[in-house]
Amino acid sequence: MANKITFPHNFLWGAATSAYQIEGAWNKHGKGESIWDRFSHTPGNILNGDHGDVAADHYRLWKKDIALMKRIGLRAYRFSIAWTRILPGGRGKANQKGLDFYSRLVDGLLEAGIVPFVTLYHWDLPQALQDEGGWAVRSTAEAFADYANVVSRALGDRVQHWITHNEPAVVTWLGHEDGVHAPGIRNSAEAVRASHHLLLSHGWAVPLIRRNSPGAEVGITLNINWKAAASNSAADRNLTREQDGKWFRWFADPLYGRGYPSDMVEYFARCGALPQGLDFVQAGDMDSIASPTDFIGLNYYARELFRADASPNDPQTVFSYPQTPEHWTEMGWENYPDGLTGILCRVYFDYQPPKLYITENGASYSTPPDENGNVPDELRTRYLQTHFAAAHRAIQAGVPLAGYFVWSLLDNFEWAFGYSQRFGIIWVDFQTQKRILKDSAKWYRSVIRKNGIS
Numbered sequence: 472m473a474n475k476i477t478f479p480h481n482f483l484w485g486a487a488t489s490a491y492q493i494e495g496a497w498n499k500h501g502k503g504e505s506i507w508d509r510f511s512h513t514p515g516n517i518l519n520g521d522h523g524d525v526a527a528d529h530y531r532l533w534k535k536d537i538a539l540m541k542r543i544g545l546r547a548y549r550f551s552i553a554w555t556r557i558l559p560g561g562r563g564k565a566n567q568k569g570l571d572f573y574s575r576l577v578d579g580l581l582e583a584g585i586v587p588f589v590t591l592y593h594w595d596l597p598q599a600l601q602d603e604g605g606w607a608v609r610s611t612a613e614a615f616a617d618y619a620n621v622v623s624r625a626l627g628d629r630v631q632h633w634i635t636h637n638e639p640a641v642v643t644w645l646g647h648e649d650g651v652h653a654p655g656i657r658n659s660a661e662a663v664r665a666s667h668h669l670l671l672s673h674g675w676a677v678p679l680i681r682r683n684s685p686g687a688e689v690g691i692t693l694n695i696n697w698k699a700a701a702s703n704s705a706a707d708r709n710l711t712r713e714q715d716g717k718w719f720r721w722f723a724d725p726l727y728g729r730g731y732p733s734d735m736v737e738y739f740a741r742c743g744a745l746p747q748g749l750d751f752v753q754a755g756d757m758d759s760i761a762s763p764t765d766f767i768g769l770n771y772y773a774r775e776l777f778r779a780d781a782s783p784n785d786p787q788t789v790f791s792y793p794q795t796p797e798h799w800t801e802m803g804w805e806n807y808p809d810g811l812t813g814i815l816c817r818v819y820f821d822y823q824p825p826k827l828y829i830t831e832n833g834a835s836y837s838t839p840p841d842e843n844g845n846v847p848d849e850l851r852t853r854y855l856q857t858h859f860a861a862a863h864r865a866i867q868a869g870v871p872l873a874g875y876f877v878w879s880l881l882d883n884f885e886w887a888f889g890y891s892q893r894f895g896i897i898w899v900d901f902q903t904q905k906r907i908l909k910d911s912a913k914w915y916r917s918v919i920r921k922n923g924i925s
């Protein structure tokens with residue numbers, strides 16, 4: 472057929488979620504309080520006062536959700552483990568009920584022929600560890616390694632794909648500098664310390680997971696949007712380089728053995744974020760962080776343009792792109808498929824990871840069910856189709872992309888935006904917990920079946 476794009480044999484088509492965004496049951500069966508429980512229960516933090524107490528009720532409905540995954544034909548499912556279900560106080564004795572939940576979920580997925588991709592940390596630190604200083608202190612990295620050990624011992628015989636952290640840059644900057652995510656801290660110096668302990672905890676976890684889960688693939692997921700200067704001016708280009716350094720190179724460089732980028736050490740020092748220099752880096756840390764991994768996971772959503780004399784986060788008012796819902800998703804994020812080809816080529820050719828996965832990509836559109844009970848979310852379908860094609864161009868250029876996870880399987884709790892943003896390919900009615908496969912999910916089913924798009 473004309474213009475048919477076929478993906479590599481065994482390409483892992485998947486969908487992704489995270490524990491706090493879908494599970495609910497925030498205090499059931501011995502689960503401890505996490506920083507997202509605390510943050511969302513604190514008035515003023517989340518749009519409309521929303522919280523994840525019930526969310527998509529997946530803790531109760533997981534079997535139904537696996538059945539829906541099967542209907543879509545997913546080959547893989549990426550989900551995260553709630554640390555507080557396993558170790559309610561962050562460390563110590565494991566809560567068997569928590570382990571049992573994930574063990575049953577993994578068995579259910581395997582029975583359905585779906586490959587489980589486990590993320591150990593998708594932002595929900597035990598509040599007890601936050602009370603001891605959270606990611607800004609080194610002991611939290613030690614606690615994470617113990618937690619990774621407990622989980623990989625329990626599931627390592629069946630789970631063959633492990634992601635240590637999801638988007639440590641978002642945890643660092645939105646959680647500790649901007650304060651718009653849990654734990655809501657606004658302190659650049661603490662943020663930089665947190666970034667180091669996040670990376671260190673990853674490095675310490677990798678060999679433990681390998682020991683407990685022989686033959687498994689282990690990696691980490693970083694967020695990377697396509698960042699571009701709005702003009703050729705030195706000011707715009709410098710700002711872009713700084714923002715890319717802060718959000719990507721600060722994390723990717725040490726993971727690939729290059730240490731912290733020196734321009735960013737200077738930049739953070741200039742901004743007052745390194746009052747004691749790099750005193751938190753101890754002998755051996757950088758080697759641990761550079762522990763070899765099997766893949767890198769990338770989360771890609773949009774292009775970000777930078778202009779030095781305007782708010783970098785407000786491209787809609789700065790640039791005169793078409794003001795259409797197709798061009799700007801409901802998050803206000805720019806629909807820019809070429810950026811996906813760009814980031815895949817950049818990361819592969821620059822850092823040479825053995826393998827890459829797109830661990831998140833998707834769009835927020837709130838299209839509701841029509842009178843026939845269908846959800847005609849054409850804009851999401853078009854977004855995905857153009858991004859799949861963009862990923863395929865990177866594969867043709869030689870990038871070993873091995874799978875693609877659509878964000879998200881279900882409409883869910885979108886952090887500070889609460890339930891106002893719907894990224895799901897499955898509609899969730901948060902009153903009744905009824906689910907409907909959106910048209911994008913039905914289209915995705917045909918993509919997976921054909922292993923390609925036309």
Ligand code: FCB
Binds near residue numbers: 831886
């Ligand atoms: C990513 C997060 C994910 C989801 C999407 C929209 O940054 O990893 O949980 O919120 O954005």
